[in-house]
Amino acid sequence: MKNHTSFKIGGEASFVVLPESTDEIISAVNCAREYDYPVFVIGNGSNLLVDGKGLFGVVIKLGANFSGISVNGETIEAYSGAYLSKIANEAQKNSLGGFEFASGIPGTLGGAVKMNAGAYGGEMKDVVIKTVYLDKNLNLCEKTGGEQMFAYRTSAFCDDDIIIKSYIKLNRKNADEIRAEMLDLNARRKEKQPLNYPSAGSTFKRPEGYFAAKLIDDCGLRGKSIGGAHVSDKHCGFIVNYDNASFDDVINLIDFVKKTVYEKTGVMLCEEVKILKNKD
Numbered sequence: 130m131k132n133h134t135s136f137k138i139g140g141e142a143s144f145v146v147l148p149e150s151t152d153e154i155i156s157a158v159n160c161a162r163e164y165d166y167p168v169f170v171i172g173n174g175s176n177l178l179v180d181g182k183g184l185f186g187v188v189i190k191l192g193a194n195f196s197g198i199s200v201n202g203e204t205i206e207a208y209s210g211a212y213l214s215k216i217a218n219e220a221q222k223n224s225l226g227g228f229e230f231a232s233g234i235p236g237t238l239g240g241a242v243k244m245n246a247g248a249y250g251g252e253m254k255d256v257v258i259k260t261v262y263l264d265k266n267l268n269l270c271e272k273t274g275g276e277q278m279f280a281y282r283t284s285a286f287c288d289d290d291i292i293i294k295s296y297i298k299l300n301r302k303n304a305d306e307i308r309a310e311m312l313d314l315n316a317r318r319k320e321k322q323p324l325n326y327p328s329a330g331s332t333f334k335r336p337e338g339y340f341a342a343k344l345i346d347d348c349g350l351r352g353k354s355i356g357g358a359h360v361s362d363k364h365c366g367f368i369v370n371y372d373n374a375s376f377d378d379v380i381n382l383i384d385f386v387k388k389t390v391y392e393k394t395g396v397m398l399c400e401e402v403k404i405l406k407n408k409d
């Protein structure tokens with residue numbers, strides 16, 4: 130799984146399936162259920178920490194094979210495996226503004242909808258008007274507008290739901306202005322984030338009224354390492370895989386940071402990164 134995650138951590142999965150259609154997703158889930166294998170749905174693996182012991186189960190990866198994008202007026206219809214950067218480029222080419230904020234988030238639309246991904250004042254909540262998904266009984270369902278219950282890094286879609294596609298509503302805007310804004314945001318990202326080391330982005334959610342990175346820095350944890358895992362010197366909100374970190378290194382560092390921050394400030398940090406491991 131280390132080849133399927135931006136953290137570059139994770140042992141072998143029993144199976145990884147790369148479906149090209151909704152029917153293939155349904156077949157994969159039915160087959161997994163017939164043989165009692167758990168199912169894990171992933172996108173680009175950019176918000177995941179996967180167990181070094183691997184995953185007993187079927188990983189359904191919705192990426193490039195499931196990533197059609199079409200533009201109808203001011204609405205973009207995109208399959209869940211479409212990269213956010215590709216959707217942002219398509220929007221720019223069609224003079225559609227409002228998706229610039231997402232252009233540098235290294236995930237797919239499915240992962241972004243599930244997480245209500247956001248940056249620089251924008252979030253999926255602002256632009257995703259409808260999502261089509263398979264529920265746990267593999268019925269094709271849809272949620273529109275507020276039914277998607279987008280909130281800070283969460284949505285109505287539960288772990289058994291498989292997001293198929295979403296509709297993104299944008300506004301007419303000058304294509305050069307859109308390009309300039311995307312370049313600016315991506316330059317700011319490069320300047321602030323440790324993009325030269327593998328990570329899953331911000332390790333912790335923003336606690337209400339605080340910034341996780343500032344709390345961690347104020348507690349003297351900038352640069353703290355356990356094994357190959359490291360609190361980034363550049364951005365304390367990122368734990369990076371500095372030197373062949375194991376799953377346990379990262380988990381131990383997460384726990385150490387949470388304990389220290391809680392003891393010193395009374396604030397309990399919560400993970401934003403999703404941890405995938407076998408049920409005990």
Ligand SMILES: Cc1cc2nc3c(=O)[nH]c(=O)nc-3n(C[C@H](O)[C@H](O)[C@H](O)COP(=O)(O)OP(=O)(O)OC[C@H]3O[C@@H](n4cnc5c(N)ncnc54)[C@H](O)[C@@H]3O)c2cc1C
Pocket residue numbers: 135169170171172173174175176177191209210233234235236237238239240241242243244245246247248290291292293322324328329330331403
């Ligand atoms: C360098 C870096 C910078 C980042 N910057 C940001 C940022 O600015 N803002 C931000 O919000 N995030 C950021 N992230 C985190 C991450 O990119 C986002 O959370 C992204 O939306 C995850 O998408 P993904 O396709 O990689 O999902 P994954 O990591 O593969 O999965 C994330 C979750 O979504 C679920 N999921 C994925 N696809 C589907 C699907 N089709 N159906 C149902 N469930 C699905 C998975 O089961 C998992 O629970 C950053 C990460 C990195 C490495």
